Amino acid sequence: MSPTNRRLQLDLLAARYLESLERKDFSKMSSIWQAALTDPELEAILHEIHAGVVEEQTLESGASTSAVLTAAVEKHLPSAEIIQQITGPVMVADVAEELYHRTPDRLAAEAHLLNEQLRALHEPLPSELGISGLTTWGNTRFGSAPGEYWAAFRRAAVKLELQRAAEAEYQMAARGAPKSENKT
């Protein structure tokens, strides 16, 4: 069997195992474990699937707890604002979302259409945030758009970058300082 055919065979066995696991089809699962008795690579894949499913369930369980808490706060403390901790780089979608909520005046209709498109684009901002670099990037990726849109986009992007950096700095500063042994 060629390595690529072997790879495909293992992938398909893995998929059948996950399907059986989710349907709780134990006889199919048993037959795959039987095959794993003589195939260490398959065994490792089955362990990987368990770890992946447990990770998914853990994330799901955290998300449902968070949703219950959010719903409770929104219901009983309507004036409270829920601030979600955002980590990682600023995404194009984050900037477009910011522009959607805090739209600058006099933006053309086509700029609004483009912004709507960018709200779904979950990829990091281009490394070049100068107005000319940004406009070139935008025009190459999404066709020509009004210059004032890219100027507004740039302002919002810089603002979010600074906000994210300040939040990260605050988190660092909020850590307890190590105790000094040479106190005077």
Add this chain to the structure above:
Amino acid sequence: MVPAATPSVATASDDPVRKTLDDPEVQQSLADHAIAVLGRSPFGCLVADRQERAKDACQETCLRALQKRRDYDPARPVRPWLHGIMNHVLSETERSVRRSPTQEPTELAAWEQLAIDLRPNAADITANQAVVANCLSKLCPEHRELLMLRYYDVLDHSQIAARLGISAGNARVRLCRALIAAKTIAGVIPQEDQP
């Protein structure tokens, strides 16, 4: 009166089953197996006491493994044997909840069809190319992207995981889901598109 001699209990050092059961990594993998199966109810929602149920299943598996250790064939690896026992324990646990399902023959045919469609040389055959393209076009973008990364860009799981910013286990599970979705489509396409 002299009591009848009882078979001596092997110590952990010379008993591969006991030795493996004492390995924390094996204990964790058995726990993951149990949580993965018992973590979700038959209705799809998460089960709150999954840790407790998984712990019970692990205890039962260890007990049965120790009871059956004379049946164990030392020529074979212990871990898959233990997972086979765990599978029986989980099956019994779940049997009380609902009847065990079996794969339909149509499902088996769909898996075989997918194996043919995704064969590495399949893309060179015009007829199969059309089937694969048709299958891919019917998948959601996330599943399509995963299959493209795996079978067109020929990336392994760690590379896919790095590309998508997720763990290797998560990448494996997502790829499995993409293949399951492709299998469903592969099982449907012949009836839809062929005379």
